[in-house]
Amino acid sequence: METRSLEVIKEDFIQGLSQISQFWGLPKSMGAIFAVLYLSPTAIGLDELVEKTGFTKGAISTSVRTLARMGLVHRQSKLGDRKDYYIAESDFYKVVRSILKGRENSEFDRALASVRNTLGELEASPNQESDAAEWDFAKNRVAEMQSFFDGLDNLVRVITALETMNQNTVQKVIGLLTKS
Amino acid sequence: METRSLEVIKEDFIQGLSQISQFWGLPKSMGAIFAVLYLSPTAIGLDELVEKTGFTKGAISTSVRTLARMGLVHRQSKLGDRKDYYIAESDFYKVVRSILKGRENSEFDRALASVRNTLGELEASPNQESDAAEWDFAKNRVAEMQSFFDGLDNLVRVITALETMNQNTVQKVIGLLTKS
DNA sequence: TAGTTTGTTTAGTTGCAACTAAACAAACTA
DNA sequence: TAGTTTGTTTAGTTGCAACTAAACAAACTA
Numbered sequence: 001m002e003t004r005s006l007e008v009i010k011e012d013f014i015q016g017l018s019q020i021s022q023f024w025g026l027p028k029s030m031g032a033i034f035a036v037l038y039l040s041p042t043a044i045g046l047d048e049l050v051e052k053t054g055f056t057k058g059a060i061s062t063s064v065r066t067l068a069r070m071g072l073v074h075r076q077s078k079l080g081d082r083k084d085y086y087i088a089e090s091d092f093y094k095v096v097r098s099i100l101k102g103r104e105n106s107e108f109d110r111a112l113a114s115v116r117n118t119l120g121e122l123e124a125s126p127n128q129e130s131d132a133a134e135w136d137f138a139k140n141r142v143a144e145m146q147s148f149f150d151g152l153d154n155l156v157r158v159i160t161a162l163e164t165m166n167q168n169t170v171q172k173v174i175g176l177l178t179k180s
Numbered sequence: 181m182e183t184r185s186l187e188v189i190k191e192d193f194i195q196g197l198s199q200i201s202q203f204w205g206l207p208k209s210m211g212a213i214f215a216v217l218y219l220s221p222t223a224i225g226l227d228e229l230v231e232k233t234g235f236t237k238g239a240i241s242t243s244v245r246t247l248a249r250m251g252l253v254h255r256q257s258k259l260g261d262r263k264d265y266y267i268a269e270s271d272f273y274k275v276v277r278s279i280l281k282g283r284e285n286s287e288f289d290r291a292l293a294s295v296r297n298t299l300g301e302l303e304a305s306p307n308q309e310s311d312a313a314e315w316d317f318a319k320n321r322v323a324e325m326q327s328f329f330d331g332l333d334n335l336v337r338v339i340t341a342l343e344t345m346n347q348n349t350v351q352k353v354i355g356l357l358t359k360s
Numbered sequence: 361t362a363g364t365t366t367g368t369t370t371a372g373t374t375g376c377a378a379c380t381a382a383a384c385a386a387a388c389t390a
Numbered sequence: 391t392a393g394t395t396t397g398t399t400t401a402g403t404t405g406c407a408a409c410t411a412a413a414c415a416a417a418c419t420a
Contacts, residue, residue: 004301006305006311006314006315006318009298009301009302009318010318012294012297012298012301013294013295013298013322015294016291016294016295016297016298017291017295019287019290019291019294020288020291020292020295023287023288023291024205025204025205038321038325039317039318039321039322041313041314041317090321090324092324092325092328093328107199107203108200108203110199111196111197111199111200111203112200114192114193114195114196114199115193115196115197115200117192118189118192118193118196121184121189121192122189125186131186133221134186134221135186137219137221138186138189138190138219141218141219141270142193142219144270145218145272147347148272148273148347151347151350151351152350154350154354155350155353155354158354158357158358159357162357167327167328167331169357170331170332170334170335171331172356173335173353173356173357174334174335174338176352176353176356177338177339177342177349177353178338
């Protein structure tokens with residue numbers, strides 16, 4: 001294999017994470033910023049991120065704050081320097097928990113609430129109607145969906161409450177699943 | 181609570197699933213189609229889906245095929261009728277498995293492969309360079325990321341291989357996690 | 361054969377999220 | 391005070407995925 005310069009390899013990595021980011025419905029800029037920070041041994045400022053990723057200051061400013069809110073990136077201040085510096089979170093399990101926690105996205109929860117609301121209205125149904133069978137069918141279906149969502153919600157709640165999660169935790173779960 | 185007609189309640193439900201669909205980066209039409217099918221006791225044809233969702237034939241045709249590929253919806257033919265009919269898959273755990281299975285999305289896997297490729301190039305590094313520390317740092321970082329991805333991949337592989345998964349499976353996992 | 365009923369494909373449109381450029385605000389220095 | 395250095399907000403642009411309208415294809419009927 002032909003050896004290439006570290007800079008070139010890094011650029012490929014940045015492209016790769018950008019695509020992954022895009023695949024999950026996140027801005028490409030977020031993947032690129034994370035990649036730069038993840039490969040840097042030292043904290044990096046906004047202007048250097050602009051230089052390394054090719055996005056404008058405004059875009060970086062917005063994206064990096066989103067990344068920080070998701071726990072993928074951490075802000076650092078240096079004494080006697082009013083620049084903001086950033087470093088990547090390298091514990092991905094922590095990141096997963098942090099993202100799951102941040103699902104008070106209101107957008108999603110409002111949608112889930114609407115399902116719950118539908119169930120409520122169906123249960124308050126006039127059960128002497130001619131189309132009682134239709135009502136019952138719909139009621140059962142929506143109730144099942146609700147119970148599925150509740151199960152997932154519980155799982156997420158437990159995961160976010162874990163004090164530690166790591167490779168070993170995953171191994172344990174795999175063990176449990178393969179045994180059963 | 182004021183009781184409303186079944187039709188109106190259904191429409192709300194359709195809106196709700198559309199939003200959820202959109203939230204996950206899927207077309208709204210897919211959520212709407214699934215909602216219609218999910219609440220119908222009988223199989224439904226393309227033209228009726230057009231009528232109930234308000235999308236055009238072309239859009240429905242495309243979206244419903246995607247849904248079928250993801251295992252959220254099943255095609256049915258009736259004898260002596262050349263229409264296609266569709267029903268919703270109501271076992272959500274089956275759906276989750278089916279979606280995870282369908283992640284041979286090539287788009288995503290190509291991106292993951294690029295990370296693996298980066299690691300390969302870093303490992304073939306000239307280790308007598310002046311910036312050896314930089315190379316080592318990058319190498320370790322990418323190796324850690326790779327191992328995280330591998331763990332997830334294993335988990336997904338195990339889940340898709342399960343012959344059954346249901347509410348009880350989730351309960352078991354929750355039990356395991358809360359004990360540890 | 362011509363006409364009908366179905367689903368699919370294609371060319372073009374449209375809305376929206378991610379972006380840029382530039383104004384702005386805040387905190388500092390000289 | 392005026393000027394600089396930083397990050398944020400805003401108005402406008404742009405690319406792209408989801409859509410529509412309509413042509414098309416396939417399988418049938420009369």
